[in-house]
Amino acid sequence: MAPKKKPTNRMKRRGYTPREFNSQAWINxxxxxxxxxxxxxxxxxxxxxxxxxxxxxxxxxxxxxxxxxxxxxxxxxxWQEGAQVSLFLYDTVSPRDGALLADDVRQRPEVRDAWYLSKQQALTEFSAWLDLGGVIDALDSNPLPATIVVLPISQTRTDIEILGTVLGSLPEVADMQLDIEWVQxxxxxxxxxxxxxxxxxxxxxxxxxxxxxxxxxxxxxxxxxxxxxxxxxxxxxxxxxxxxxxxxxxxxxxxxxxxxxxxxxxxxxxxxxxxxxxxxxxxxxxxxxxxxxxxxxxxxxxxxxxxxxxxxxxxxxxxxxxxxxxx
Known part of the structure; x- marks a missing residue:
């Protein structure tokens, strides 16, 4: 142990106690x-x-x-903010029934928005996206189904998958696709x-x-x-x-x-x-x-x-x- 330094007369005149003197020396x-x-x-x-x-x-x-x-x-x-669920409807579902179904889906608490795309609208968007106007015009019939596009409120992958499973079980829905592959x-x-x-x-x-x-x-x-x-x-x-x-x-x-x-x-x-x-x-x-x-x-x-x-x-x-x- 280092020997404890005794306070000098100067320290004593300032009123330092031995403990205060040692603390002040340690700080200095x-x-x-x-x-x-x-x-x-x-x-x-x-x-x-x-x-x-x-x-x-x-x-x-x-x-x-x-x-x-x-x-x-x-x-x-x-990217998750743009994640969506696409519901492809049977051909037997009329445009009126498809629009009503989109309104019902929009009312669900876990859905932020939903809208109906008819077969012709889906074909037009697909043609504009891929710039295939000439090829599309040569088709005898429209191969694309009517679609309901759903934007979920929750943007977590688990919640989107659960919502897709629930909506995919609707009787009017032929198939369902989750557009979250890049998110995964x-x-x-x-x-x-x-x-x-x-x-x-x-x-x-x-x-x-x-x-x-x-x-x-x-x-x-x-x-x-x-x-x-x-x-x-x-x-x-x-x-x-x-x-x-x-x-x-x-x-x-x-x-x-x-x-x-x-x-x-x-x-x-x-x-x-x-x-x-x-x-x-x-x-x-x-x-x-x-x-x-x-x-x-x-x-x-x-x-x-x-x-x-x-x-x-x-x-x-x-x-x-x-x-x-x-x-």
Whole structure:
């Protein structure tokens, strides 16, 4: 244990108790280390830049995967808003009965809207969509059935499937189709990216721990003689470890800031091409980046990993560095 410093006459004149004096000394020591460690890190930017860059790359990759997943969720949500159920009616159902059935379906609480398309309307829309006017005119008869198009209120895949099953069982309905195939594919891709993101984050998080740990190992070796001296005069392990923890804090802070800059720069470069692609498909999808809370979380993760690695590495090194007192 380090010997407790006795309060000076100056402290006594200010009215400090021994406990208050020790607390004030502890706070002053932390303030000094906070500023001094920052000066040490900034004083050697080029020698520390490689460590910051490795931390930044290791954190930027999972952050970009997270942004990709978030944009896929946005795209799936917009596509789900256009998800619909198509009810193909028997040829024996008259246009009047089909329109009445569409009105009945529209009254259901789980349906947002529904409308009836006659056989001729369905053929006209199909011809305009595929630009097959000449081919359609050559047909002897209309092969398309009358259709009721249903827009569900709930846009979740499960609710749409349940609604399609219920409406498909109506006696006038010959067949039913759910127009959510792309939504299902996007959900599968999103689930895959979610697992990939966690796997990559785990591996690269371990990389951050190893990089910072190796840096701190070399730092403790460089100060080996200094550590033995302060241990000889009674310094505790927590006292000796404290400067390295602040150094690890700044490594994580600068590495996290560089990771945020990498992500923001990458998204800025992709913003215009993505907007042009969305406009070509008449979509209002715009690339979403990291929000301020998400950026702060990335910074906190960087600092936490760096401090954790520093604590473990320095504690192990201090246990091996023992002074040799003169007998």
């Amino acid at each position: 020591h932390h303030k000094h280390l906070f500023a001094e460690s920052l000066r040490d890190v900034v004083r050697r930017p080029f020698s520390n830049a490689l460590t910051w860059l490795v931390i930044a790359v290791a954190l930027a990759l999972p952050a970009l995967l997270f942004v990709t997943q978030k944009n896929l969720q946005q795209l799936a949500g917009q 594919r996007l959900e599968n891709i999103n689930a895959f990216l979610h697992r990939v993101m966690w796997a990559v984050s785990s591996v690269l998080g371990l990389t951050v721990l190893l990089i910072v740990g190796n840096t701190m190992r070399m730092a403790t070796e460089a100060r080996r003689d200094e550590i033995m001296v302060v241990k000889l005069v009674g310094a505790t392990s927590s006292f000796v470890r404290r400067p390295f923890l602040y150094m690890g804090l700044w490594y994580g802070c600068f590495g996290g800031l560089m990771a945020c800059v990498m992500v923001w720069t990458s998204l800025a470069l992709l913003q215009a091409p993505v907007a042009a692609l969305a406009d070509s498909y008449a979509s209002n999808v715009r690339l979403q980046g990291l929000t301020i809370p998400e950026s702060l979380l990335l910074l906190i993760i960087a600092v936490a990993l760096s401090i954790l690695s520093t604590w473990v590495t320095v504690s192990r090194r201090l246990a091996r560095i023992e002074p040799n007192p003169v007998l």
